[in-house]
Amino acid sequence: MPPASKSFQAWIDRLPKWHGWLQLSPERPYAHAEAEYDNQYGVTAGEPEEGQGLCALLKTHEINTTGPALEIGCGTGRLTFGLAKHYPGRDFLISDPSQIFLRLTQSQFGSGAGFPPRLHYAVLNADDLDQLPPDMFSLIAMRSTLHHILGVDAFIAACARTLRSGGALIMGAEPCESGYILMAVAAQAIAPVLHAAGVELLPEWQKQLNVFAETVKFYCRRDLDKSAAEDKHLFRVHELSDLGYEYGLHLRYFPNATFSDYAPPYLPAFENFSVFFLNYLKYCMMFDEKFLKLIKRHLKPQFKYINDCYCRHVGPAITGVFLLKKTTARTK
Ligand SMILES: C[S@@+](CC[C@H](N)C(=O)[O-])C[C@H]1O[C@@H](n2cnc3c(N)ncnc32)[C@H](O)[C@@H]1O
Secondary structure, X not given: OOOHHHHHHHHHHHOOEEOOEEEOOOOOOOOOOHHHHHHHHOOOOOOXXXXXXXXXXXXXXXXXXXXXXXXXXXXXXXXXXXXXXHOOOOEEEEXXXXXXXXXXHHOOOOOOOOOOOEEEEEEOOHHHHHHOOOOOEEEEEEEOOHHHOOOHHHHHHHHHHHEEEEEEEEEEOOOEHHHHHHHHHHHHOHHHHHHHOOOOOOHHHHHHHHHHHHHHHHHHOOOOOOXXXXXXXXXXXXXXXXXXXXXXXXXXXXXXXXXXXXXXXXXXXXXXXXXXXXXXXXXXXXXXHHHHHHHHHHOHHHHHHHHHHOOOOOOOOOOEEEEEEEOOOOOO
C-alpha cells in the first residue's frame, strides 16, 4: 500500500480545480453574509484554542493521525487555525461549500509556510462525501456544521467509509434536542413573567420571541422538507451513538464541552444554563440588550431552578463535543 501522503497526493492531483481550489461540489453561498459572521458571534477567527483543544483530544483518545485531516464547513476558520498549527499529520484539507468562507479562511494562512501540515482547500458540500476515497482520512473535524447537513445518516456512513481504522470524526458546538426544547420552554415564560412584573413587551421583542419559538420547533421537527433551510436539525445523543455503531464508529460524548476546554488554560466555557441561554438569545437570535437585561432580572427564579438542578454536574445537555472513533472496519 502506498504511504498515506502519496495516495492522498495522487487523489487530489486528479480532482478538478476551481479558482485555484479543489472542487468536489458546486459552490454554494451561506444563507447569511459571510463577512459579517465573526461580528455576529463576537468571535475572532485565527485564535488557536479550538483546534489546539481538538488536537489534545486526538492524543488523549489515541486517534491514529498518520493520515490527512479534513475539515468540513470551515466558515471563517475558527477551528481551522489551531488545527493547522497543531495537527500532527502531513496534510490538512480545509473545505466549505461557500467560496467567500474559503477565501476568508485561506487569508489567515498567507502562503501556508510555517504550518506543520501542508494546507489544501476544497469546495465541498458534505452531502457529496461519497466521492472521498475509502480509508483515506485520519480525522474529519467540524464545528457547528452537522446541523446544516441534510442527510445525516448518509453523512455518517460516508465518514465511516473514508476514515482510516483508528481515525475519528470529531464534531463540536452541535445542538442537542432536549436542551434546545428546554430553552424554548423557558422562553415561553418570558412574556407572562414580564407582563406580571408590569413590563410592557415592545412589538419587536414579541417578534423575537415568536421567531425563537418557531426556529426551535423547525429544527426539532422531522416531518418537514429542510433542503432549502440553512440550519436544519437538533440531535439526540443516543441516536448518534446508534448511528455510529452501525458504521463501526464508537461515540464518546462530552456534554456542553467546547474544543477550547481542552487547551490552556483548560477552563470550561460552559458556565450554566442561564448564561448559555442568554448568550444564545444574544448572538444567535439577535435579541437586543435592553430586552436581555429584563429577561435576566425577571426570570431569576426559573433560571435558579434549572441551574440548581445541575449545581454539581454538567447539564442540561444543550451542546457538546462528539468524538466518533473508527474502531472496526464494519460498514453497514
Ligand atoms: C455555523 S457555520 C460554522 C463555521 C465554522 N465551522 C465555525 O465554527 O465558526 C456552518 C458552516 O457550515 C457550512 N455548511 C453549511 N452547509 C454545509 C454542507 N451541506 N456541507 C458542508 N458545509 C456546510 C457553512 O458554509 C458554514 O461555513
